[in-house]
Amino acid sequence: MALLFEQLLNGLQYGVMLFLMAAGLTLVFGIMNLVNLAHGSLYMVGAYLAVTATQWTGNYLLGVALGLAGTLVVGMAVEVIALRTLYERDHLDQVLATFGLILFFNELIAIVWGRAPLYSSLPPWLQGHIKLFAGSTYPVYRAAVIVVGLLVAALLWYVVTRTRLGMLIRAGASNRTMVGALGVNIKLLYTVVFGCGAALAGLAGLMAGPIYAVQPGMGELILIQVFVVIVIGGIGSIRGALVGAIIVGVVDTLGRAFLKPLLGTMIPPTAAEAAGPALASMLIYLLMAVVLAVKPAGLFANR
Amino acid sequence: MRARLILWGIAALLLIALPPLATALGQPYYVDLARRILILAIAAISLNLILGYGGLVSFGHAAYLGIGAYAVGILGFYGIANGWIHLLVAIGASALVAAAIGAVSIRASGIYFIMITLAFTQMLYYLGISLDVYGGDDGMRLKSRSQFAGLVDLRDPVAFYYVALGVMLLFVFLTYRIVNSRFGMALRAAKSNEARSRAIGFPPYPYRLAAFIIAGAMCGVAGALYANHTGYITPGLMAWHQSGEMMFMVILGGMASTAGPVLGTFALLLVEEVLKGWTEHWQVILGPLLVLSVVFFRRGLAGIFFKPDA
Known part of the structure; x- marks a missing residue:
């Protein structure tokens, strides 16, 4: 029971990180109609910058802040240099060009930091465990990731629905020519939105650092799961991204933790030993297929 | 049309002449490289x-490359070395998986x-x-190459090269015939205007699904050849890169040009080969x-020689 609860929290923690990635990707898609495969690279850049900045300054929070700011700048630079010309192109061109960017970023990171994984250290106040109920404990850091993720989700909701910037974003998503005609600097708006999406990816990456390994190519693994999140949630919908991310996070985590023992009760243990991990890693894709069969445009499609 | 046939003839002659030339120059590596390019083509x-x-x-087309390769690897693992069975299973399995994936994904668009x-x-x-069982992440070495008793021995690099060349030319011809058949026209019509094609009585879905399955099966053949080429299968064949x-x-x-994919495969893999010779960090x-080619080089290499077909 305690184990189930802990795994549920782990699922939520992973889901929250997926959400940070999915939110940026879906915002960029919704407003600029751009498919950005290199979103995973920004996740990686955030993780590397934060680790390096923390080592540099010796202060974790300062490192995080520098990592976020750095990813924001990198994101805006990528938008201005490479992606701006692609908005009017079809999705195929966007996919191909951003695929090229992934190769570039992975290799660049390998040149600067090497191919070996980096391990990031946490300050003392983020180490240790907090007590839950009945003697079960949970790592402080993972709990902090959940809290930060949910706070960012709330902030994002506030910005998109209650501020002028959010109004422009929503307007841009439904009719960008009109927004431009009304005198809004649409180029600047795009760069800002892309930068914010990049910073969200960077935040996910730097929070992932202490939990998973920081290495070249780390962005791709999560990126494809983020695609599953977006397909399940519905493209362009932040609400869908949140729901999809938590579903995928929880299903994936629980599947990896409990599918093997569960199968073991039904089929011979040796067969379960082989089938369990295979099925667990396929689970979210099967889930995606089911969702698509029932709701082809995702759970919260708004276009 | 005639100009194209002549160009194809010259290209085929060059490719036929490659192994003796490479051997004469003492560079058998080039036969290996060209064979890999032909298979990926x-x-x-x-x-x-x-x-x-x-x-x-x-x-996700790499899936079928992987399935074809795994068909050879897994059958070989259980001691079945007959190449015809390998090919049959590679084609069948790829087509089956393509049918399943296609049935779900073709409903969606964009x-x-x-x-x-x-x-x-x-x-x-x-x-x-x-x-x-089949090597997991590390992959698995083939126990033996596919065996086509009496016909050809794939362990002979030059003979295998000509097999790859033959299959490639056959597939170029097959695709040409498919695309210019009634079926191909319906497929292309659905691409250029879906609503109109539906209106004149050609709903795109079955044509697209059939094409998706054919493409999967063809790629399964490439996968089976690729496994024989490297003598090794790994999940990496199905990786998204x-x-x-x-x-x-x-x-x-x-x-959408007959020669395009062949030219493109040669171009990409040769550029990669040159860059790998320069630096370990060739991907940078x-x-x-690649980004520049997408932005500025819209029509591809075939566009230099021919007008696009469609």
């Missing part, structure tokens, strides 16, 4: 059928289709990793090159 030809002519942007094909291929990739590279082979060469150069 087969995969690119199959992708062009759906991507170029069908307008289906599949980001960006959804891209993400869904990518996600399903990733699922197969993880399946490959979790198959510990492989899918991305295959898309670039088609795009660089020129979509290739990446921006």
Whole structure:
């Protein structure tokens, strides 16, 4: 029971990180109609910058802040240099060009930091465990990731629905020519939105650092799961991204933790030993297929 | 038309002449390289059928390369070395998986289709990793090459080269015939105007699904050959980088052209080969090159020689 609860929290923690990635990707898609495969690279850049900045300054929070700011700048630079010309192109061109960017970023990171994984250290106040109920404990850091993720989700909701910037974003998503005609600097708006999406990816990456390994190519693994999140949630919908991310996070985590023992009760243990991990890693894709069969445009499609 | 046939003839003669030339120059490595390019060109030809002519942007075509390769590897693992059975299973399994993936993903369109094909291929990739019996993440060495008793011995690098060349030319011809058949016209019509094609009584779905299955089966053949080429199978064949590279082979060469995928495969793999010779960090150069090619080089290599077909 305690184990189930802990795994549920782990699922939520992973889901929250997926959400940070999915939110940026879906915002960029919704407003600029751009498919950005290199979103995973920004996740990686955030993780590397934060680790390096923390080592540099010796202060974790300062490192995080520098990592976020750095990813924001990198994101805006990528938008201005490479992606701006692609908005009017079809999705195929966007996919191909951003695929090229992934190769570039992975290799660049390998040149600067090497191919070996980096391990990031946490300050003392983020180490240790907090007590839950009945003697079960949970790592402080993972709990902090959940809290930060949910706070960012709330902030994002506030910005998109209650501020002028959010109004422009929503307007841009439904009719960008009109927004431009009304005198809004649409180029600047795009760069800002892309930068914010990049910073969200960077935040996910730097929070992932202490939990998973920081290495070249780390962005791709999560990126494809983020695609599953977006397909399940519905493209362009932040609400869908949140729901999809938590579903995928929880299903994936629980599947990896409990599918093997569960199968073991039904089929011979040796067969379960082989089938369990295979099925667990396929689970979210099967889930995606089911969702698509029932709701082809995702759970919260708004276009 | 005649000019094209002449160009094809010259290209085929050059490729036929390559092994003796390479041997004469004492560079047998080039036969190996060219064989790899020819086999991947087969995969690119199959992708062009759906991507170029069908307008289906599949980001998961590496799946069938992997399935074809695993068919050879797994059958060999259980002691079945007959090449015809290998081919049959590779084609059958690829077609089956393509039918399943296609049936779900072709209902979706645009960006959804891209993400869904990518996600399903990733699922197969993880399946490959979790198959510990067949080597898991590390992959597995083939026990023996596919055996075509009395016909050809694939252990002979030059003979295998001519097999790859023959299959590639056959597939170029096959695709040409498919695309210019009634079926191909319906497929291309659905790409250029879906609503109109529906209105004149050609609902796109069955044509697209059939093309998707044919392309998967063709790529399965490429996978079976590729396993024989490397003598090794790994889940990496199904990794999404492989899918991305295959898309670039088609795009660089020129979509929806007969020669495009072949030209594109040669171009991409030769550029990679040159860059690898320069530096270990070749991808840092290739990446921006690919971005530039997308931005500025719209019609592909085939566009230099021919007007696009469609």
